[in-house]
Amino acid sequence: xxxxxxxxxxxxxxxxxIVIGFIAVTFTVYIFNLDMKLTAAMEPILFKFYDRVKRDQxx
Amino acid sequence: MKDLKHLITFENLLQEANNDLITKxxxxxxVCVAYVCENTPEPLLNLGKAFSARLRAPRTGSMEMAxxxxxxxxxxxxxxxLERALEGGYQxxxxxxxxxxxxxxxxxxxxxxxxxxxxKDNPRFFFENMEIPMKGxxxxxxxxxxxxxxxxxxxxxxxxxxDVSDAAIRVAVAEHNHVCELIRAIGEFRKGPxxxxxxxxxHVITLATYVAPKAELIPLLEETLEELKTREPEAKFPFRxxxxxxxxxxxxxxxIKLIEDCxxxxxxxxxxxxxxxxxxxxxxxxxxxxxxxxxxxYMMRGQCPRYMDTSKMEGRRAYVNQVAKEYGADGIIxxxxxxxxxxxxxxxxxxxxxxxxxxxxxxxxxxxxxxGVSGQMRTRVxxxxxxxxxxxxxxxxxx
Amino acid sequence: MSSKRIGTxxxxxxxxEGSRVRTMREWRGFADTxxxxxxxxxxxxxxxxxxxxxxxxxxxxxxYRWMANYLAVPMMVDRHTQGLRGEHLRICHxxxxxxxxxxxxxxxxxxxxDRRIGNDTEFSKKVVLVDENEMQSIMMGFPTVVPLSREIxxxxxxxxxxxxxxxxxxxxxxxxxxxxxxxxxxxxxxxxSIDDDAPVLGCCAIQCNTTCxxxxxxxxxxxxxxxxxxGIPVFQLATPLRHxxxxxxxxxxxxxxxxxAFIEEHTGEKWDWAHYFECAKRVNYATKCRVEWLEMNKxxxxxxxxxxxxxxxxxxxxxxxxxxxxFEKADRKITRLAExxxxxxxxxxxxxxxxAIVWGVQxxxxxxxxxxxxxxWGIVPLTDMLSMVNTRMIAExxxxxxxxxxxxxxxxxxxxxxxxxxxxxxxxxxxxxxxEFVDQFNADMVILWEHMSCKALDGMHGLFEERAREKGVHxxxxxxxxxxxxxxxxxxxxxxxxxxxxxxxxEEPVDPSxxxxxxxxxx
Numbered sequence: 001x002x003x004x005x006x007x008x009x010x011x012x013x014x015x016x017x018i019v020i021g022f023i024a025v026t027f028t029v030y031i032f033n034l035d036m037k038l039t040a041a042m043e044p045i046l047f048k049f050y051d052r053v054k055r056d057q058x059x
Numbered sequence: 060m061k062d063l064k065h066l067i068t069f070e071n072l073l074q075e076a077n078n079d080l081i082t083k084x085x086x087x088x089x090v091c092v093a094y095v096c097e098n099t100p101e102p103l104l105n106l107g108k109a110f111s112a113r114l115r116a117p118r119t120g121s122m123e124m125a126x127x128x129x130x131x132x133x134x135x136x137x138x139x140x141l142e143r144a145l146e147g148g149y150q151x152x153x154x155x156x157x158x159x160x161x162x163x164x165x166x167x168x169x170x171x172x173x174x175x176x177x178x179k180d181n182p183r184f185f186f187e188n189m190e191i192p193m194k195g196x197x198x199x200x201x202x203x204x205x206x207x208x209x210x211x212x213x214x215x216x217x218x219x220x221x222d223v224s225d226a227a228i229r230v231a232v233a234e235h236n237h238v239c240e241l242i243r244a245i246g247e248f249r250k251g252p253x254x255x256x257x258x259x260x261x262h263v264i265t266l267a268t269y270v271a272p273k274a275e276l277i278p279l280l281e282e283t284l285e286e287l288k289t290r291e292p293e294a295k296f297p298f299r300x301x302x303x304x305x306x307x308x309x310x311x312x313x314x315i316k317l318i319e320d321c322x323x324x325x326x327x328x329x330x331x332x333x334x335x336x337x338x339x340x341x342x343x344x345x346x347x348x349x350x351x352x353x354x355x356x357y358m359m360r361g362q363c364p365r366y367m368d369t370s371k372m373e374g375r376r377a378y379v380n381q382v383a384k385e386y387g388a389d390g391i392i393x394x395x396x397x398x399x400x401x402x403x404x405x406x407x408x409x410x411x412x413x414x415x416x417x418x419x420x421x422x423x424x425x426x427x428x429x430x431g432v433s434g435q436m437r438t439r440v441x442x443x444x445x446x447x448x449x450x451x452x453x454x455x456x457x458x
Numbered sequence: 459m460s461s462k463r464i465g466t467x468x469x470x471x472x473x474x475e476g477s478r479v480r481t482m483r484e485w486r487g488f489a490d491t492x493x494x495x496x497x498x499x500x501x502x503x504x505x506x507x508x509x510x511x512x513x514x515x516x517x518x519x520x521x522y523r524w525m526a527n528y529l530a531v532p533m534m535v536d537r538h539t540q541g542l543r544g545e546h547l548r549i550c551h552x553x554x555x556x557x558x559x560x561x562x563x564x565x566x567x568x569x570x571x572d573r574r575i576g577n578d579t580e581f582s583k584k585v586v587l588v589d590e591n592e593m594q595s596i597m598m599g600f601p602t603v604v605p606l607s608r609e610i611x612x613x614x615x616x617x618x619x620x621x622x623x624x625x626x627x628x629x630x631x632x633x634x635x636x637x638x639x640x641x642x643x644x645x646x647x648x649x650x651s652i653d654d655d656a657p658v659l660g661c662c663a664i665q666c667n668t669t670c671x672x673x674x675x676x677x678x679x680x681x682x683x684x685x686x687x688x689g690i691p692v693f694q695l696a697t698p699l700r701h702x703x704x705x706x707x708x709x710x711x712x713x714x715x716x717x718x719a720f721i722e723e724h725t726g727e728k729w730d731w732a733h734y735f736e737c738a739k740r741v742n743y744a745t746k747c748r749v750e751w752l753e754m755n756k757x758x759x760x761x762x763x764x765x766x767x768x769x770x771x772x773x774x775x776x777x778x779x780x781x782x783x784x785f786e787k788a789d790r791k792i793t794r795l796a797e798x799x800x801x802x803x804x805x806x807x808x809x810x811x812x813x814a815i816v817w818g819v820q821x822x823x824x825x826x827x828x829x830x831x832x833x834x835w836g837i838v839p840l841t842d843m844l845s846m847v848n849t850r851m852i853a854e855x856x857x858x859x860x861x862x863x864x865x866x867x868x869x870x871x872x873x874x875x876x877x878x879x880x881x882x883x884x885x886x887x888x889x890x891x892x893x894e895f896v897d898q899f900n901a902d903m904v905i906l907w908e909h910m911s912c913k914a915l916d917g918m919h920g921l922f923e924e925r926a927r928e929k930g931v932h933x934x935x936x937x938x939x940x941x942x943x944x945x946x947x948x949x950x951x952x953x954x955x956x957x958x959x960x961x962x963x964x965e966e967p968v969d970p971s972x973x974x975x976x977x978x979x980x981x
Contacts, residue, residue, distance in 0.1 A: 030495050032482050033536075035502070039529035040478035040981075050523040055654040059411045059634055059679065128920030132639065132910055137917075159699045161671050162881070166917025169885045173921055188884065190706045193667055193674075193696035198716065202698075202709040209705050364675060367667055367694045369685060372678050395637070400913060403637035404648075404675030408682070410635060423635055 060293055064286055065279045066260055069267040073312065076115055076143060077151040080271040084110055085151060089272065090219045093152035093177075095140065095168065096160040097308075097331045098191045098365075100357045102231040102341065103211045103350070104156065107222045110272040112152065113332070115310045116143040119429045128170050129163075134398040135428035136308050137167035144176035152177055153219065154184055156211055158191040160365060161401055183218045187211065194368040195359050203354040212350075228349040236340040238273045241280040246334055248287050249326045250386055255290040258304075258325025262315045265334045269310075298324035300447045303383045305329040305409065306394035307402040314430045318392065321440040327386040329362065330394070335382055336360045364405035375405065376412040383419060390420040390447045392440070397425045420447050463487070463543045466808050469833055470971030476979050479533060490543050497551045498532055501558050505531060508562035514576040518569040522655055527616035527623045528565070530981040531558060534619050537826040538766055541833045545799035546806040549762055549792050553770040556788050560773065561615055567606055571659030573688075585660040586721055587690065589677065590614050590647065591668035591878065595741070595779040595871040596695070596717055599734035603725050608656045610777065613646045614822075617941050618769075620981045621823035621948065624941040627653060631679075641911040642941035643822070644676025651680045658688050662724035664717055666695045669877045670914055693720040699882040701873035710869035731856055734864060738854040740780035741871075747789040748775075749849055751796060755840045756899050758810075759803050761796035764828040768820065768844040775847055776876050809968045811836035812932075815899060817843045817892050818907030818915050819877060821938035824948050831905065834952075834972035835959050840899045843907075846891075848874045881914040889918050893925055903932040905955070909940045934958045948977055 029035050072078040085091055092104040092111050104111035116139035125141035143149060155177060157168040168186065171177060178184025189210035192199025212223040221227075242265055248256045264283065268276055299322040304315065308331040315325050329335045341356050343349055362375050383391060393410045395402035403425075410423040422443040430436060464487035472480040483498075485491055505528075509515045519525045535554050542550050569575040571582035584602060588594060590609030597605040607614075616623035627649030628642050634652055636645060650656050663684055665677040681692040695717050698706035718729055748771060751762035770792075778785050814831070816839045821827060828839040852867035853860040873879070880888050896904060906922060909915055926933035936954050939945035956973055959965050967973050 026499060027495055030483060030498050031485075031491075033480055036479040036530070036533050036981075042529060043478070043526055046520070046526040046529075047523075049520050050526070053521060057630070057653055059408060059652055059682070130908075130910075130916040130919045132916045133913055159882075162914040163917060165699075165884075166914065170917070170921065173885065173889075188700060190698050190700045190703065190709075194694060198709055198712045199696070201712075202706065205705055205709075365671065367665075367674055367677065367696060369681060369692060369694070372681075397637075398639050398913070400640050400671035401675055403640050404672070404678060406637075407635040408678065425637060 060255065060257075060290060063256075063260060063283060063290075065283055066263065068279060069263045070312075072267045072271050073115075073263065074117055076112075076117060076148055076270070078271055080275045081112055081151055084272040084275065090153045090215075090221065091151055092215070093149060093155045094157065095155070095164055096158050097337060098158045098160050098357065098361060098363060099156055099189075099211075100207060100353050102228065102235040102353055103207055105231045105235060105273060106215065106227050109215060109219065109221050110274075112271070113269040113310075114140055114143075114149060114152075114155075115270060116140050116148070116428075117310075119143070125170075128174070129166060132398055133163045133166065134396045136396050137163045139428050141167050141170050141176075144171045145174065147176070147179075149177050150179050152184075153181060154187065154214065156187045156189065158189045158206075160191065160363065161399070163398070163400075185214050185218055187214055192358055193365055195361075195366060195371050196368070199358055200351070200355055203358055204351050207350060207354060225349050228353070229343060232341050232343055232349060232353065234273055234277075237277060238268050238280065239338040239340040241277070241284055242268060242334050242338040243340075245280070245284055245287060246338075252387075253292045253296045254324070254326070255287055255292045257319060258328070259312060259316045259319050262309075262325070262328060262333070263312050265328065265338065266310060266312065266332055268338070269332055296324075298322055300324070300389045300444050301326040301387055302390045302392050303327040303329055303379065303386065303388045304333075304392050304394060305379050306392075306406060307396050307399045308332055309394070311429050314394075314426065317430055317433065317436060318440050321437055322444050323390075323392075323440060326388055327382045329379055329382050331363070336362060336378075364401040372408075376409050376416070379409065379413055380417045380419075383413075383417075388419070389451070390422065390443065392443070393421060393423040395425050396428055420450060463808070464490075466541050466543070466833075467969060468971040469540060469969055470973075470975055473975045473977050473980070475976035478530075478979060478981050480536065480980075483536060484540065486543055486547070490547055494539065494547065494551075497555055498535070501532060501535065501555060504555075504559050504562055508559070508566050512566065512569075515566060515569050518565075518572070518575045518657075521574065522612070522657070523626060523653075524612045524616045524623060524650070524655065527620040530619040533981050538769075538829060540826070540829050541807055543806075545795045545802075545804055546761070549795050549799075550766045552788050552791050552795070553766050556784065557769060557773050560777070560782075561611070564606060564611055567604060568608065568611055568657045568659065571606075572657035573659060575657070582659045583661050584725060584727075586725065587660040587663035587684070589664070589666045589668060591673060591776075591875060592664065592666040592695075593776055593779060593872045593875045594781065595868045596664065596714065596721075598737040598741075598779055598781060598868070599718070599729040599731065600721060600725070600727055601730055601733040603721065603727050606660070607777070609647045609650070612650045612656060613643065613941070617646075617822045618825055621943045624649075624823075625944065627655070628942055639911060641670060641672040641909070642939060644670075644673045646941050648676045648679035651683050656680075658690075660690055662720065663690055663692045664695055664721070665692055666872065666875075667697055667699075668875060669881050670912065672911070691724060693717055695872070697869070697872050701879065701883045702887065707866060707869065710873055711865045714865050714869045714872065731861060731864075735854055735856045735860075737780035738852050738864070738867070740783065740786045742851050742854055743786055744774050744780065744789050745849060745851065747793050748845070750793060752841055752845070754796060754800055757800075759800050759805070760838060760840055761799045761804070762792060763841060764832065764839045765820075765825050768828075768842050769825065771845045771847065772876050779871070807832045807836060807838075807968070809836035810838050811965070811968070812903045813838050813840055813899065813901045814903040814905050815840060815842075815892065815895050815901045816905045816907070819881075819909035819912050819940065820844065820907050821909070821936070821951055822940050823943045824938070824951055827936075827948075827951060830952065830972060831955065834967050834969050835955065835965070836968045837903060837905070837955075839905065840901060841895065843880050844876050846895065847876055847879055881912070885918060885921070888914070889921055889925065892922075893929060893931075896929065896931055901931070903934065905934050905936060908935050908937045910937055910945070911939060932958075932962070948980075949974060
């Protein structure tokens, strides 16, 4: 029983650490606007793809 | 060619919005019904003692006041009209009937109304705005008929006592048709290899029928038709190409003159204020009221780009092809008054279709309301004529 | 009135010259920052689960140029929530997050049916393509039909996200000979069609003569391809322009009947009255809520206002039209939050100096301009032209008489589509009613967007000025070109207000850091 309790506690602790870690990482991404900085860097790469797409351009 | 006897008379009628024939008709107690758009059924404005006058602003110079009221982004036709109205140039009109044809014309007329530019000393003066169909179908026809009743016939009868009965409408249509037949008969002379009438002369004569009381014009038109039958053409066709002019409102005869001065004969006029289809006679039968028949024919033949259904859109380009064939055109000039939204789109699509689908050389231009002596336009038309000639030399004009 | 809140100063410091994005997000105090963070997370989860988790949507991301703009969704939310705290922040998120979810679902459905991407033919058979500016009230009786607007996905939303989103398509249309002076919105939509960059799906399409001549004619470019090449039949719904006149209403109703018959014919579905009246109840509820918010905005404590009100109204009123219950929930929540804030006399900015009616067609590439107006100069945008739409209740119980009335109600709503209800209908709805609203809202200022290619608006320029002079109301012209920041950029837009406030009003900004911003390269 004690072992199980300890195991459960460990699991909870691990879960808590994961949640805290997740929040810490995502909050850092959020507050420093890192998501937008990353997507801004992706934009020119995508445009290169679009320029290569074959299109039937006409009226 | 020898000058046409009445050309100077027709030209003089175009020098002022308030021309001599309008003054004369009004002095005889007739009612001047002003209008601004080809979608207003003309015979309904010519009932009994009423006569129609399509508003123009000849010899327009500065448009500063109108530009203040409507900004420089609105088409110059509407600004020129407002400017002339603000100057008091349309006081001769006894009413103004305007369909909601395009946003700019709608705003122009609303400014005229709000700024009290017309109807001075005429307590019976009225402005009427009417809805008109955007598709050629039964529902559109019902709307058209109702709107004509409520916004043309009813006010004309109530304010000026005009007879708006079916019989009166039929009389007006008969007169209208007589004018149309004369104009179309005169227009037939453009079809030959060496025509006996220039595009400029034809435009002057046609335009006069929009801006002056028709009854007064009929003798002049009849005489001109007779004259053309025996008129000697130039020894050799003096032009380098034959073109159809297609597009928005052209009431500036200098534009047609400029094209012809550059060497392109304007063999057909598919524009607002032209004869195709504006001077198609209205065929009436006895089994239906005249009003409905007039509205149906205006709706079905209308070539205004505000008609938005597919059959009308495709039909517009097919009609240009038909006209070009009938009048033996070598090329097509699509024109729009700058800032005209409907014709901006129609010009793009029409030019592409006439070029790619129907195989004509096409020039697409935008122009000011009053062209004067535009060097730019001259250069573009000249270059277009040269391109037609080169294609003809290469044998590829209609491939 | 001044009420300084945590972190509400020097907003201009987060902008960086030459950058697409801001340097960091706003610190709003602990509780509001955590809340904002949670919504940010929620929106990313929505975008991942609805869009990015499906391979077909990733494929679409690399096929359609306009899809790149959707990378900027979180930034759009940031732009619209700048300076907001407490209930105002929550109201804004309720609106924005729902719009994001709705658009994410739209993208997913478009690519599901798209012949190039998902090619789900069974699904496509139930899709009816609708115009961008089209009241979807016509779809209220078709619960199993899926109305989708390709233009909302390809042009309307992208320009909200990225100010340059439409430039490529505008250039394409002009390369094909379209004059440069037409409205850039239908011009860009035509450009998408010409550029072969629109998803191809659906069993039929309904186009509408919406806001202006340009919009009407732009549809012609699109329908050519739809009908001529893709084999998708198109019904052109011609709604009357002079919509306040009694003698056009029968015609309008018949157009609706014809459109319904067209949809029935091509989808094989029958008009469902029970569903229609269920939606009608929600339409009325949305109207009731909007009227309540506007009533609140007439007091010194407006709560639901600015660009969020415009965007939400546009979505809820036009694109949803009572078809989705989730918007009713949102209406309820927003009303509850607004009432709470009103009781507290809560304000949304540090200073409320002027009460303004925002009129005309907004600069779409700078939709959050109203947020700037509030934060920089303390000008409260009480309401705007897009939000002043129908306030009339429609028939909502199923009776034989109401079934007839319903057709007229749909026609009325279609005639009174956003923007269209003011740009068409004569000067009374555009010119006269503005001054009535100025009185009702006790406004001392009118911010008049002058969308330079909007001829219906431009045509009243002088009379707007004359009326403002007569009434002694400050009229600030803000010129722009709707979708194209190359004509007048965002700073150019702001400078028109800056100049007026400094020279005519002789005022200093509430937040001087916002007066000049290096956001020319920004999304």
